[in-house]
Amino acid sequence: MRILILGGDGYLGWATCMYFSRRGHEVHAMDNYLRRRAHAEAGTDSLTPILESLPARARVWREVTGLEIGVTEGDLNDWNMLERVFRDFQPEAIVHYGEMPSAPYSMIDREHAVFTQSNNVLGTLNVLYAMAEFTPEAHLVKLGTMGEYGTPNIDIEEGFITINHNGRSDTLPYPKMPGSFYHLTKAHDSHNIHFACRIWGLRSTDLNQGVVYGIETEETKLDPRLATRFDYDEVFGTALNRFCVEAVIGHPLTAYGKGGQTRGYLNILDTLRCVELSCLNPPELGEYRVFNQFTEQFSIIELARKVQEAGREVGIDVIWHHYDNPRVELEEHYYNAKHTKLLELGLQPHLLSETLIESMFAVIERYKDRVIEDRINPRTRWRAVRERAAT
């Protein structure tokens, strides 16, 4: 299958490029290095050393495996470039990770909020037009987030919910209550994509993904130069990955607020398999479907305890301070999100085990001298603009 991977230089994007390439697909990666630039500006970096560019990564991939990954260094908001990629490559599937992925980044200030919404929503709108014009039968596999739903007091369904109301019934998009200007972009994308499927007969799978953890895949292990990026800083690092780095370097776990915040989580290996299952089982033309892509739910406290226990096994004393929550979110809430559709397609989850955490510790240990410790504690506050105004 010809698979175009947007955001192919990222944590999941690069891992996905290698995964599909190794399984015999023709892969083309596109990226504008947005994340690398954001790190450079903030003085942060990936824990794992990664090669300097996508072409360099593709060269090493060819050297190690003999396989080709095509590369375009460019922006989804550069229409001429996007048009050329669609015309030339004629993708059958588009795996779309190509967005600014950080909630804290989007909440830094007005400029970052506007940039995030502009970059993500308009970039995806361009992708929809490129599909409609050049590859109307291709399948858009779009990475969304479980964060689109927020934390409603009823069960979270997969994208749609049947509502019985005043004696009538309809199945409608599940209501959205995203928790940051970043998460909002994913809800906006979902609405735009759903519309494009309705009016143009495009097809799309919207993967409402949970929080991903893990540092290695089968392909990254082939050669240290094939490592995918791994972020642990307050802006790009997500809960479990960040906790593991903190444990190894002896930094208190940065668990925010009361720690009752519950979310869906999954192993990076399951992300790869979920995206593969989506590509191999496309929806009908005109269909917009949503899969909730995670394997288990944990609260922040549960995650922190697991990291402590894994630490105990290997002789690491994991400490844990109280951090004021920089976000605005419920810290104790109901959470029960459905996630059966990918299981029905054949997903066999890698559940979170102490062994997995211990193996993450071991990899992090190798790179711990690279950790920039003063970029771990939370600094980006959701109420910043109000707090500044009040002083």
Next chain:
Amino acid sequence: MRILILGGDGYLGWATCMYFSRRGHEVHAMDNYLRRRAHAEAGTDSLTPILESLPARARVWREVTGLEIGVTEGDLNDWNMLERVFRDFQPEAIVHYGEMPSAPYSMIDREHAVFTQSNNVLGTLNVLYAMAEFTPEAHLVKLGTMGEYGTPNIDIEEGFITINHNGRSDTLPYPKMPGSFYHLTKAHDSHNIHFACRIWGLRSTDLNQGVVYGIETEETKLDPRLATRFDYDEVFGTALNRFCVEAVIGHPLTAYGKGGQTRGYLNILDTLRCVELSCLNPPELGEYRVFNQFTEQFSIIELARKVQEAGREVGIDVIWHHYDNPRVELEEHYYNAKHTKLLELGLQPHLLSETLIESMFAVIERYKDRVIEDRINPRTRWRAVRERAAT
């Protein structure tokens, strides 16, 4: 009350400026003349002759009434200008019409879709930041659209719906199924505004407005130079207003498809009163509320028949052709939208009567030599990008 009116040069915006000014409020109007430019590019124009700029309109207003309307000619996406307006004027209410308002415009092609989403969503995001920073207690009265809901097969509630699901219950944002890239911007705005109210404690009334008709208000009648704009072309003209112009000039009514499309409608006089009622009865800080702002539902066929009947009364032979529907929408569907909240605040609707249509005919008659007839028939097709690709 100090009221900032964004989009103060538009059909409703200018009428609202005069309405509030005359009722003793301190009014400041801001507009970037987006609509005037779009008309100039398309070779279309307002039926009513309007003065060349907001300052000119404000001068005549002062001459006629002795009242001041402040003016800023500028763009919501120009942060420096927006910041200055908020700092200097310190609005207590912000009435926000300042968006690209046309569904067909947003569907012309990729550039127009991207522009519409960029202009509307990012402009409103800037407004939210300006409020958070400079006027956190001000009240945002935001013009949305009934088109955010689409045509679900259950009753449409006002912004939120209580869902009973698997033995639990929650009141959540009503699911959105907008029908154009323009309508989608209003749904995106709603999600962004709701979030800003939750995290920053802002307050907002989101007016999901139906289709507005009417050509005169008490204030426009004070002097012909105070006319508000009136659009009838295929891009900016809406159903009833366009039909009235067509009737007067002997053009077939442009009713699309089967004509069963049912929507909410209201008189421009009721728009003014609804916005006033919203301003005079603000929500609590932190509250985001939604009012469905229309007074009656009609199908396209019902509207066309009303225009025909009014024509018969005054000796106009109204003809009516079948036009292929350029949009993608259901042409026969359930539609029952609630609209009680503004009535509870005291709205006394001006319902649609033959007399009203006849009075519109009379005003249109005065200006009928200005009609550009070849810009009335539908040319903007929702599937254009697919149709072009197929040829």
